[in-house]
């Protein structure tokens with residue numbers, strides 16, 4: 003569904019990504035992990051269109067989207083959430099989610115004039131119904147009228163996810179969905195991500211620092227280190243990789259115990 007082909011990204015003299023290639027298969031939960039500064043956010047930004055790779059290509063659903071603008075990528079079915087929340091603090095939860103669906107509304111100004119008589123009203127109603135379905139699914143009914151800015155961090159993360167889901171993306175990019183959450187909120191979020199994947203059929207590409215969550219819910223994991231791909235595979239394979247243990251888990255010596263002289 004998504005392919006990064008030899009992607010490199012430089013900021014002046016800084017090499018944020020060097021020759022990174024990977025594919026996300028339709029229907030899977032794919033995670034990118036790596037230490038701070040490894041290039042995870044840079045990779046997600048190349049996919050969402052915020053950054054353009056210095057070299058390489060990004061393919062989505064068979065089409066080369068390397069030069070496609072971010073809003074057009076969203077219309078093609080690529081959704082995302084942000085590491086730092088990007089909600090409208092003074093707007094209600096409901097309005098924040100409605101904003102997410104705006105580009106899906108077909109009616110423009112003229113059809114808006116005939117709002118009370120014609121298709122625009124029907125469209126608006128269908129639109130609201132769908133938003134309510136998302137609110138139910140994400141279990142945020144009780145805060146639908148609350149101002150987004152007044153909510154706890156964990157709830158705002160949930161609302162942000164709802165807004166991204168409201169675009170009905172085929173693939174959703176989640177940038178640290180559990181950051182700043184307590185254990186219970188993390189478990190809820192992990193369940194929600196799995197439900198989005200299994201019940202709603204969304205393909206998930208996630209960056210997350212919490213290794214436990216990543217290993218629990220991912221089908222496959224890619225490890226970045228200093229902007230390069232270190233390895234990729236099923237969670238158990240990745241966890242067993244000696245360099246991952248050294249680089250990411252901070253093990254001083256990942257050699258098996260029997261190889262260490264007494």
Ligand SMILES: Nc1ncnc2c1ncn2[C@@H]1O[C@H](COP(=O)(O)OP(=O)(O)OP(=O)(O)O)[C@@H](O)[C@H]1O
Pocket residue numbers: 013016017018036037038039040041042043044045
């Ligand atoms: N806009 C930018 N301008 C200059 N350098 C940047 C920019 N964005 C990222 N970098 C650099 O690129 C490298 C990779 O950063 P990136 O944020 O992608 O890493 P990360 O793995 O997401 O880190 P973290 O886990 O801390 O979020 C770092 O050296 C960073 O300083």
